[in-house]
Amino acid sequence: MLGSSFGSASIIAQTSTFTGRVFAEDKPLAGVTVYIPSLNKGDVTNEEGIFVIKALPVGTHQIKISFLGFKNVFDTISTEPGKVLKKEYELEEDFLNLDAMVVSGTRYELDRANAPVVVNVLSNKLLAATQSISISEGLSFQPGVRIEANCQNCGFTQVRMNGLSGNYSQILINSRPIFSALNSVYGLEQIPTNIVEQVEVTRSGGSALYGSNAIAGTINIITKEPVTNNWEIHSNTALIAGKTVDQTLSFNGSIVDESLKTGVTFYAMNRDRGSYDANGDGFTELVQLKNNVFGSKFFIKPSNYGKIMGDFSLLKEYRRGGDQLDLAPHFTDITEELIHDTFFGSLNYDQRTPDNKNKISVYASLQRTLRDSFYGGLGGGRTPQDSALAINAYGNTDDLAVVVGVQYNRYFDSRDVFTFGIENQYYNTTDEIQGYRRIIDQQVNTLGLFVQYEWKPWDKLTTLLGLRYDLNNVDGDYKVGTINNSVDINLGVLSPRFTLLYTINEYLRFRGGYARGFRSPQAFNEDLHISSVGGEPLFVILSKELDKETSNAYTASINYTRNRGVTQTTFLLEGFFTQLQDPFSQVSTGRVLSNGSILEEVRNGEGATVSGINFELGYSPSSSFFFQIGGTLQQTSYDNPQVLFEPEEQPVLGESTVTVKGFLRNPNMYGYFATFYNISKSLQLDVSGTYTGSMVVPRVVSETGFLRLIDSNPFIDVNLKLNYHIDIFEDFSMTMSGGLKNMFNSFQDEFDVGPTRDSDFVFGPLAPRSVFISLKIGDLH
Amino acid sequence: MIRLIVLICILWMVTSQSNKLLAQEVNAIQWISFEQLDDSLAKKPKKVFIDFYTEWCTYCKKMDRVVFTKSSIIEVLNTEYYAVRFDAETTESIEFGGRLFKNYEIGKSRTPVHEIARLLATNNNHFTPPAMVILDENFNVEQRHFEYLDSKSLFKILE
Numbered sequence: 001m002l003g004s005s006f007g008s009a010s011i012i013a014q015t016s017t018f019t020g021r022v023f024a025e026d027k028p029l030a031g032v033t034v035y036i037p038s039l040n041k042g043d044v045t046n047e048e049g050i051f052v053i054k055a056l057p058v059g060t061h062q063i064k065i066s067f068l069g070f071k072n073v074f075d076t077i078s079t080e081p082g083k084v085l086k087k088e089y090e091l092e093e094d095f096l097n098l099d100a101m102v103v104s105g106t107r108y109e110l111d112r113a114n115a116p117v118v119v120n121v122l123s124n125k126l127l128a129a130t131q132s133i134s135i136s137e138g139l140s141f142q143p144g145v146r147i148e149a150n151c152q153n154c155g156f157t158q159v160r161m162n163g164l165s166g167n168y169s170q171i172l173i174n175s176r177p178i179f180s181a182l183n184s185v186y187g188l189e190q191i192p193t194n195i196v197e198q199v200e201v202t203r204s205g206g207s208a209l210y211g212s213n214a215i216a217g218t219i220n221i222i223t224k225e226p227v228t229n230n231w232e233i234h235s236n237t238a239l240i241a242g243k244t245v246d247q248t249l250s251f252n253g254s255i256v257d258e259s260l261k262t263g264v265t266f267y268a269m270n271r272d273r274g275s276y277d278a279n280g281d282g283f284t285e286l287v288q289l290k291n292n293v294f295g296s297k298f299f300i301k302p303s304n305y306g307k308i309m310g311d312f313s314l315l316k317e318y319r320r321g322g323d324q325l326d327l328a329p330h331f332t333d334i335t336e337e338l339i340h341d342t343f344f345g346s347l348n349y350d351q352r353t354p355d356n357k358n359k360i361s362v363y364a365s366l367q368r369t370l371r372d373s374f375y376g377g378l379g380g381g382r383t384p385q386d387s388a389l390a391i392n393a394y395g396n397t398d399d400l401a402v403v404v405g406v407q408y409n410r411y412f413d414s415r416d417v418f419t420f421g422i423e424n425q426y427y428n429t430t431d432e433i434q435g436y437r438r439i440i441d442q443q444v445n446t447l448g449l450f451v452q453y454e455w456k457p458w459d460k461l462t463t464l465l466g467l468r469y470d471l472n473n474v475d476g477d478y479k480v481g482t483i484n485n486s487v488d489i490n491l492g493v494l495s496p497r498f499t500l501l502y503t504i505n506e507y508l509r510f511r512g513g514y515a516r517g518f519r520s521p522q523a524f525n526e527d528l529h530i531s532s533v534g535g536e537p538l539f540v541i542l543s544k545e546l547d548k549e550t551s552n553a554y555t556a557s558i559n560y561t562r563n564r565g566v567t568q569t570t571f572l573l574e575g576f577f578t579q580l581q582d583p584f585s586q587v588s589t590g591r592v593l594s595n596g597s598i599l600e601e602v603r604n605g606e607g608a609t610v611s612g613i614n615f616e617l618g619y620s621p622s623s624s625f626f627f628q629i630g631g632t633l634q635q636t637s638y639d640n641p642q643v644l645f646e647p648e649e650q651p652v653l654g655e656s657t658v659t660v661k662g663f664l665r666n667p668n669m670y671g672y673f674a675t676f677y678n679i680s681k682s683l684q685l686d687v688s689g690t691y692t693g694s695m696v697v698p699r700v701v702s703e704t705g706f707l708r709l710i711d712s713n714p715f716i717d718v719n720l721k722l723n724y725h726i727d728i729f730e731d732f733s734m735t736m737s738g739g740l741k742n743m744f745n746s747f748q749d750e751f752d753v754g755p756t757r758d759s760d761f762v763f764g765p766l767a768p769r770s771v772f773i774s775l776k777i778g779d780l781h
Numbered sequence: 782m783i784r785l786i787v788l789i790c791i792l793w794m795v796t797s798q799s800n801k802l803l804a805q806e807v808n809a810i811q812w813i814s815f816e817q818l819d820d821s822l823a824k825k826p827k828k829v830f831i832d833f834y835t836e837w838c839t840y841c842k843k844m845d846r847v848v849f850t851k852s853s854i855i856e857v858l859n860t861e862y863y864a865v866r867f868d869a870e871t872t873e874s875i876e877f878g879g880r881l882f883k884n885y886e887i888g889k890s891r892t893p894v895h896e897i898a899r900l901l902a903t904n905n906n907h908f909t910p911p912a913m914v915i916l917d918e919n920f921n922v923e924q925r926h927f928e929y930l931d932s933k934s935l936f937k938i939l940e
Contacts, residue, residue, distance in 0.1 A: 228843045258847040259931035565889045623891055 016079035019052045020087040021045075022065060029091060032067040065089055116454065116464040116501040118511060118557055118574065120616070122199040129676055129686035130719055131741060131772055133236065133248050133271065135199065135221065136188035140690045141672045142201045143572070143614040143630035144217075147188070148665060149766050152751065153321040153759040154336035154375075155287040156185055156529050157766070161216035162203055162576050163610045163634050163666045167524035167584075170214035173221050174311060176346055176365040177211050180427050182399040183367065184525045186340065190315050192269040192293055194234060194250040197224045203614065204515060204555040204576055209407075209450060209466070211425065215517035215551045215578065223297050223311055226254035226263035232778030238741070240286065240770040246273040261301045268294035275325055278768065281753040283334065286767060287321030295344075305352040312345035322377060323755070329374040330390040333755035334532050337374040343367065359409040364402070371397035375433070379535025379596075380755035389595055392435020393537070397528070400428045417454040424448070431528055436597060438539060440523050442476035442487075452497075459503070464513075466497040472520045478527075480539045481593040491548060493518045512556040519584065521546040526586065527602070534703035535756045538598045540586060547604050553578045570618040572630075577611045588705035590647035590655070598705045607639040610663070624678035631671020631691070636663035644698065645707055655706040660696065665763060667693035667714075682725045686739075689718035692764055700758040715746040717765040725780075735776040745769035810849055810858050812866040815877045815897065821863050826918040830862040830939065833869045833902045835892065838910040840929040851932040857939045862915075869898035869910060878920075902927075915939070 022032045028049025035042035036053065038061065043051040058081050065073040070091040079085055120142050132138035136157050140147050150156040158166030171179035171187070179187060203217040210218050231253040238246040248271045256263035269292070276286035295313030302308065322335035329335035346365035352358065376393025378386045405423030412418070424447050431440040452466035472491040477484070499513030521542060531538040557574035585605025592598055612634025620626040641659035674688040692715040698707045721739035728734060747768040752758045813821065818829065832849075834841035848854060858864045870893055874883045877897070886893035894908045902912035904927045915924045915938065924938065 227839050229846070256843070258851075259933065260929060563890075566891055568891075 014081060015055045015057055016081060017052065017054045017084045018056055018061075018063075018077060018079060018087075019050070019084060020089065021049045022051065022067075022089045022091060023049050024070065024091045029067060029070075032065060032070075032091070035064050035066070036061050037064060038062060065091065067091060116462045116499045116511065117202055117513065118559065118572065120201040120203075122201060124193075124196070124198060125676070126674055126688075127193045127196065127199075129674060129721060130688045131236070131238075131721055131737075131739065131774070132193050133246070134189045135191045135193060135196065137766065138193060139188070139199070139201075139219070141630075141674055141688065143574070143616045143671070144203050144576075144632050145201060145219075146632075146667075146670050146692070147766065149762045149764075151321075151336070151529065151531055151759050152283070152285045152757075152762050153287070153334060153532055154186075154338060154529065155189060155289070155319055155321060156525075157189055158184065158525060159188060159219065160666065161201075161219075162578065162612065162614070162632070163636055163663060164216035164578070167519075167526070168213070168216035170210050170218045171221070172210060172218055173344055173365075174223060174346060174348075175210075175220055176363065176403050177425060178344060178346070178365040178367040178401045178403050180367060180369070180399055180401040180429065181522075181524050182369055182371070182397060182429060182431075182528050183342070183401075185529050186317070186319070186338065187342075189289075190291060190293070190317050190340065190342070191221065192248075192250060192271070192291075194252060194269055195223050195267045195293065195295060195313065197222045203574070204513060204553050204578075209419070209421070209452065211446065211448065211470070213517060213519045215515070215519075215553055223295075223313075224252065224254075224265050224267065225297060225299070226256045226265040229255050230779040232776060232780055234774065234776045236772060236774040238770045238772035240273075240276050241278070241745075241768045242771075244274040244276040244286065246770070247271070262299065264296060264298040266294075266296045268292075275321060276768070278747070279751050279753060281751075281757075283323045283754065283757065284321040284325070285751060285762070287319050287336075288325055290318040292316045305354060307350045309348045309350070310346065312343065315340060315342040315344075317342075329377065330387070330393065332377045333380055333535070334377040334757075334759070335374055336530070336532070336759075337372075339372040340369055341371075342369040357411050359411075361407045361409075362405075363407075364404045366403075367399070367401040369397070369399040371399070371431075373397060373433070375530035375532070376435070376537055377532075377535075377755070379532070381535065385595075389435060393433060394435070395431065395433030395438070397429070397431040399430075400426075402426045415456050419450070419452040419454075421450050422448070423450070429523065429528070433530075436537065436539070436595070437479060437481050439477060439479040440527065442474070442478075442523055444476075444520075444522055445473045447471040461503075462501040464497075464499045464501075468495045468497070469493070470495065470518075474520050474522050476522060476542070478523065478542050480541055480599065481595065481597065483541060483593075483599070485542055485544050487521050487542060487546065489520055489548075491518075491520055493548075507560055507562045509559040509561075510557070511559065513554070515553045517551045517553065519549045521548060521584070521602075524584070531758075531760045533598055533700045533705065533756075533758045533760075536592075536596045536598055536703065538600060538700075538705070538760075540600045540602060543601045543603045545604075546584070546602060547582060549583050549604065550581045551578060551583075566622050568618070568620045570616070572614070572616040574614040575612070576614070576634075578609065580608045580610070583608055585642060587643055588645045588700075588707065590645065590649070590652075590704045590706065592704060596703075598703070600705065605638070606642045608636065608642070608663070609639075610634065610636045612668075626676040627673070628675075629671065629673040631669065633669050634666075635668055636666055637661055645705060647704065647706075652702065652704055652706070655702060655704060658707055658709070660709065662696070664696055664698055664709075667695040669693035684723040684725070686721040686723065687718070688721075689716060690765070691716050695763065697761065697763050699752070699761045712748075712763050715764040716744060717742045717746050718744055731779045733778065733780040735780065736774070737776075738773040739771075741770045741772060742768060808852060808855055810855050810864050812864055815865060815867065815875045815882075818863055818865050819877050822920065828862045828918060828923075829865065829914075829916040829920065830858055831865040831867060831901065831914045831916070833867050833898050833908075833910055833912040833914070835868065835870050835910045837892075841911045844911055844929060848930065848932045848935060851936075853936050854932050854939070857936060861939065867895075867897065869894055869902070869908060869912070871895055 022029050030047050032045040034051045045051045060078045127138040144162045146160045161169045200220040233251045236248040250269035252267045254265040271291040273289040275284040275288040278285040297311035300308045317340045320337040324332045348363040350361045373395040403425050407421035410418040427444045429442045448470045450468040455463045474489045476487045495516045497515045502510045527540045554577045560571040562569045582604035586600045588600045614632050616630035618628045645658035672690045677685045700707045719741045723737040725735045748764045752761050882896040884895040913926045
């Protein structure tokens, strides 16, 4: 008895008591919670509104007073040893109960503004405004990104990011690197926009999550994910230069069950485009295309925290260019004919813990392409030897890409994120044309380990530290005629990446980053494409001594985003500086095989730097008007003049070595703009365009591969589109549109002619002026 | 061929629309407005269910189509609750509880949230549709839900 009262007295001596009364409109309130979160202590008021919290440690405490129907009150109290603190609180009635318990949070938000890396999103809307049928047409509407045509015989296109050619960018499908070297030859033209939800473009190798060859950046094609039950049918007819028809028919449909536990979307597209001959020489400038795509994407949620996603696409494409397209290829002067059968598929499983702090993803993706090719023809000659060569120009390609991986994310309370993953990428390509005794037989396996930590040391600073270790193995045989080179390399490469985001104020954000990259010697897109020059095929072969290429990429940017009322303004200014060491370069050696074929060799070229700025300005005074302009100013330079043509044996008179100081086919200035204007609720006008500055283009002028350098004229490619939308019923709408693409017909005015032309001498906009009309019906919202 | 497709489309549309009309006549939630709620609460207190939606909210649309059409939901809402449906971005002013509520964000935001939605259905100052609020007979908030709910989960909540 004595002991216990003694004991309580001593506690009182070291601690204190906090008591008081809570009332509202002069009446005491019962049932009010008075709570000290840091101590997890509190009391509830009695009928007189009195609360008592005993045994409080001495010091300052935050308290929270809450009662349903009244606004919360926060206060700070200081307690002294052994004393009782008394306070009164008046609660204000909360008419509509602002501070009640919230059951759940937002689930569908994606925050781009706070990402440490600049991610540009090419939306559905922009793809529609530019009337892009395939991805390749829409990608130019991003700063630093340019699509170039590379071949008038086959329509080979590639994407250049920050001036670096296609094989410096990593194209991802649903975040997985299954787009192989072969896919990047024609793939961007094969993927229709109707399967695309959005394309995310990240310039510079800022993230360690995707392979180390993503030096210029990544292009992530995200396919449509089902949300509601809907459907849409779309038809587009275009008339190119008044004579060639380009017809597309596509549909999409989704079914999602009521509980959102399962969902599937289906899509299909058929495209039929005729060939186009710009200069009447009987040889194509735009190839004939027949493309069929169908596919599906689905998800299943076996539990609240697990999700299985799968998708697949089947592409069947026929393309042919050259002359006399109605004859069998080997009876023509030049034909490049390709039949692709491509399968893309992936399976992904995500599991989260109930507290949403841990996430593990297991995934597997597969790509397989079977290609029948014909690269050749009589080449203007009619000798038995020409015929024999032509009939043997048929080839086969078998391409496989398999990517499997596991990724673990940990989300900390401090908002830091830790990522760890293992990924194995396997690519196997066999490309064989017996007539030329040409074989590419290559296996590339990369086992990658990556860790990344998104660290937010304080509110304004976010840093992303990443490290990737790749164990790279290339085993390849490359043969043409009597030449037989092979590569067998095992490389272990460590690639550090670092980016940071500093939030200067509400509107301004600064970002900076560094990434190291490498590429191991292997066949890239250009090596799987055969051009034709002087009526002879031009092969690219890896040289014997080819060594790996490394790079350092630095980037820094300022981003201004401001919403004033309904007016939205964004501005991005980004500087980039990329150093390439021993870059793979194609050099023409003047070497001609016994059958007349021309050979170019891939060697380690001179070191080079690419530097410049990207800018993007967006302005939208209301939701009915939107304007965006972006572009790039850049320069490229080799440390020493880079050799393009170097005759090995006795040179032909007047054909001396050709060198360049900067990159070919790369304008110092290029950009785009896009405007959407809602004239009325149902009528919309879209004007968009791209600008391509002058650039240096090589033109092969001799059968030895000797070339001249030509300065191209600048191009302005402007598109105009008028869109009319009607809601016929609640769930059924119709959109009609029509317009002009490349309305000023800004197109290359001089092409090489005839069977001996240089098929790679193409540049500028992908197509001349065309008129289009399009109709879309369905449950569009 | 094209004619046939068009014909099928039209037939399909007509039938689906008429089915919907029929369904509505037979069995549907008796949605009321805030003004009507004022009168109803005065006459006979009852629990209140408020569905805040916006025109652009896909999940709201999905709930309209597949959740609010389920007979279990219709029954429980019609018998136990006053059910209110409110476009959170409406420009109209609403008189309720002797006070006038307005949309003060018109011209200030792309997605102008009405005062009523701000007061009743914000989650850390954000309004994210679909937002559903359940209030007791005295118009005190009991629960708020800021996500898509399928009919099973909604039924559990409403029961």
